[in-house]
Amino acid sequence: MEEEEEAASKPALPDAFLDFLKENGLDPSIYSESQSTPRYIRLKPGFEDRIEEIEAEIKCKLEEVEWLPGFYALPPDVQIANSNAYREGKIYGIDAASGAAVSALSISAGDHVLDLCAAPGAKLCMISDLLGNSGSVTGVDVSSHRLAACRTMLQKYALGNRCRLFVADGTTFSLVPTRNYAGESTWEENATFKEWTSRRPWKERKEAARVRKNGAVRSGNQLPELIYYGRHSGVAGLTKSELYQTFRDSEYLSCGYDKVLVDAECTHDGSIKHVQKFEQWGWETLQRRVLDAERSDSLTVLQLKLLTNGFRLLKSGGILVYSTCRCLLLFAPLTFRTLRMKDIRLYFANFRFLLISLTVAQNEDVVKQFLEGNPCAELQVIDAAENWPCKNGRVPDTLRFDPVTSKTSGLFVAKFSKLTI
Numbered sequence: 083m084e085e086e087e088e089a090a091s092k093p094a095l096p097d098a099f100l101d102f103l104k105e106n107g108l109d110p111s112i113y114s115e116s117q118s119t120p121r122y123i124r125l126k127p128g129f130e131d132r133i134e135e136i137e138a139e140i141k142c143k144l145e146e147v148e149w150l151p152g153f154y155a156l157p158p159d160v161q162i163a164n165s166n167a168y169r170e171g172k173i174y175g176i177d178a179a180s181g182a183a184v185s186a187l188s189i190s191a192g193d194h195v196l197d198l199c200a201a202p203g204a205k206l207c208m209i210s211d212l213l214g215n216s217g218s219v220t221g222v223d224v225s226s227h228r229l230a231a232c233r234t235m236l237q238k239y240a241l242g243n244r245c246r247l248f249v250a251d252g253t254t255f256s257l258v259p260t261r262n263y264a265g266e267s268t269w270e271e272n273a274t275f276k277e278w279t280s281r282r283p284w285k286e287r288k289e290a291a292r293v294r295k296n297g298a299v300r301s302g303n304q305l306p307e308l309i310y311y312g313r314h315s316g317v318a319g320l321t322k323s324e325l326y327q328t329f330r331d332s333e334y335l336s337c338g339y340d341k342v343l344v345d346a347e348c349t350h351d352g353s354i355k356h357v358q359k360f361e362q363w364g365w366e367t368l369q370r371r372v373l374d375a376e377r378s379d380s381l382t383v384l385q386l387k388l389l390t391n392g393f394r395l396l397k398s399g400g401i402l403v404y405s406t407c408r409c410l411l412l413f414a415p416l417t418f419r420t421l422r423m424k425d426i427r428l429y430f431a432n433f434r435f436l437l438i439s440l441t442v443a444q445n446e447d448v449v450k451q452f453l454e455g456n457p458c459a460e461l462q463v464i465d466a467a468e469n470w471p472c473k474n475g476r477v478p479d480t481l482r483f484d485p486v487t488s489k490t491s492g493l494f495v496a497k498f499s500k501l502t503i
């Protein structure tokens with residue numbers, strides 16, 4: 083009986099990570115609270131009256147997330163993948179903190195939205211869902227296979243009608259939204275883009291194969307590769323030169339995007355879900371991907387570039403949301419509660435100091451540097467956040483969801499508007 087209780091209270095960490103903690107004198111219980119993080123689903127609008135049916139199918143009560151409309155929490159071990167509701171695209175998995183980042187964009191009907199780090203696409207799905215039958219969404223990601231997964235999601239959830247997806251470097255991407263998106267697409271004789279089909283012309287396939295074979299990294303000079311566009315995305319009917327038309331920086335003020343999401347690439351951290359992945363990836367990967375200062379430095383440079391370019395593409399008066407999945411700040415008080423003095427010293431030496439400084443570098447420091455270089459950027463209070471279970475970041479008006487108190491996977495969010503000066 084005692085053994086059973088002990089087993090139940092023991093966090094289900096991978097053995098290799100438990101060994102790693104032991105070697106470093108760390109108490110595994112600092113991770114146990116994140117075990118209770120629920121999983122979240124978003125219900126597609128229009129299926130609200132199907133809740134009971136879905137609950138019966140997954141044999142579990144859906145707990146409404148009061149602070150985020152359309153979101154429901156489930157115990158972490160409930161599987162939804164085999165349910166009809168999931169297969170038919172009535173529900174999709176998305177963490178509540180991710181939902182909050184999208185919600186901070188305050189999307190309204192008719193908006194043209196750019197998602198600059200879009201793959202694998204949960205936030206893009208939600209953006210598309212919120213737009214309904216007007217506006218457009220442009221998803222960009224540097225990784226073609228991740229963006230292909232995003233295309234699959236859009237098609238599965240029938241959310242791709244107003245979307246276009248480009249494999250491109252978000253630090254240099256320069257295309258504006260296409261505006262002829264209303265009604266059925268008609269195309270001129272000379273139009274390059276007819277209705278989208280997965281069967282790509284021979285020339286394009288050859289070029290893609292050449293790039294793959296050379297293992298070429300997409301460069302800023304390469305044209306963005308359009309891998310999907312929906313019927314009402316504004317692409318069908320255009321010629322290549324119309325689609326790839328570029329503008330002077332000042333012109334984006336009038337023809338840029340209404341909303342931009344920069345959900346930047348970040349180092350993974352010690353959150354439980356990420357830690358479990360290192361079991362498969364190998365612990366040297368933890369060292370390389372989380373603790374390597376050089377990699378972190380180059381990431382902050384990338385984040386700043388993504389943020390700067392996303393802001394350049396924003397029209398005057400538009401809104402940009404910057405988010406990253408960093409969430410470690412709260413591990414410190416937790417640790418102080420559970421660790422002995424000797425362990426605290428080890429924790430400082432091995433984790434806390436380094437990770438917290440990484441956390442701030444990839445969030446508040448990026449925000450500060452960006453504001454210094456962009457006088458027409460202004461941080462905004464996120465009005466919707468009044469009831470969110472988050473805390474203020476170290477820069478006023480920025481927010482942090484820490485995994486323990488918010489019961490989410492954790493996120494940093496900052497919202498900017500573009501002033502006309």
Ligand SMILES: C[S@@+](CC[C@H](N)C(=O)[O-])C[C@H]1O[C@@H](n2cnc3c(N)ncnc32)[C@H](O)[C@@H]1O
Pocket residue numbers: 180198199200201202203204205206222223224225228250251252253345346347348384407
């Ligand atoms: C945190 S993930 C985005 C998650 C996504 N927003 C979602 O909700 O599913 C960061 C993404 O940034 C992409 N990325 C990294 N460097 C990039 C770049 N230079 N330009 C565009 N995307 C980039 C990565 O391929 C990765 O898919």
